[in-house]
Amino acid sequence: MDDTDRDLLALLRKDARMSSAALAQKTGVSRGTVANRLRKLEDAQVIVGYTVRLRPEAQPRQIRAWMGVRVEGNQTRAVIANLLGEPGVESLHDTNGRWDLLAELRAETMAELSQVLERVRLIKGIAHTETSIHLTTYR
Known part of the structure; x- marks a missing residue:
């Protein structure tokens, strides 16, 4: 990948x-160069898709939250597999610092978010979680 690809x-x-x-x-x-480079980036799976980003206000009924997850011992793979199978987990990220994983949660209602949190807390290998509800996006 060169500067043109990065641009x-x-x-x-x-x-x-x-x-x-x-x-x-x-x-x-x-x-033609743009088309060829994009095709090569897609073929190499550097680009895996194109998407639409919506303003949070465009989905007023959708609640978003961020959950920091601390994993017990060496159970990270099992915890990741369980979290990826949880329908309320929109995305999952490996991180450093206080939390081992950072999960983006989505739910239609507070009751549904509560159920997601309850299911996540029951996952074997999770030592501690902390959840913050997403209020506003500035960029």
């Missing part, structure tokens, strides 16, 4: 719907 990825992170012509103009290469 293309940076532009697509800002606007995944940007046209090939606009990408070409902003990177200073031809549309």
Whole structure:
């Protein structure tokens, strides 16, 4: 991957719907070069998909929360497998510092979020969790 590939990825992170012509103009290469590079990045699975990001207000009924998870001993793989099987876990991240894992939770209601938290707390190998409800996104 070179600077042109990195520039293309940076532009697509800002606007995944940007046209090939606009990408070409902003990177200073031809549309054919853009198309070829994007295809190669997709084939190499550097780019695994394109998505739409919604403002949180656009989904007023969806509650988001962040959960820090501390894992007991060497049970990280088992805990990850269980968390990935939990429908309320939107994404899961390995991290350093106070928490071993950081989970993004989604629920339609507070009652549903409570059920997700209850199921997660029952997972063997989890020593401690701390959950914060997502209130506002600034960027």
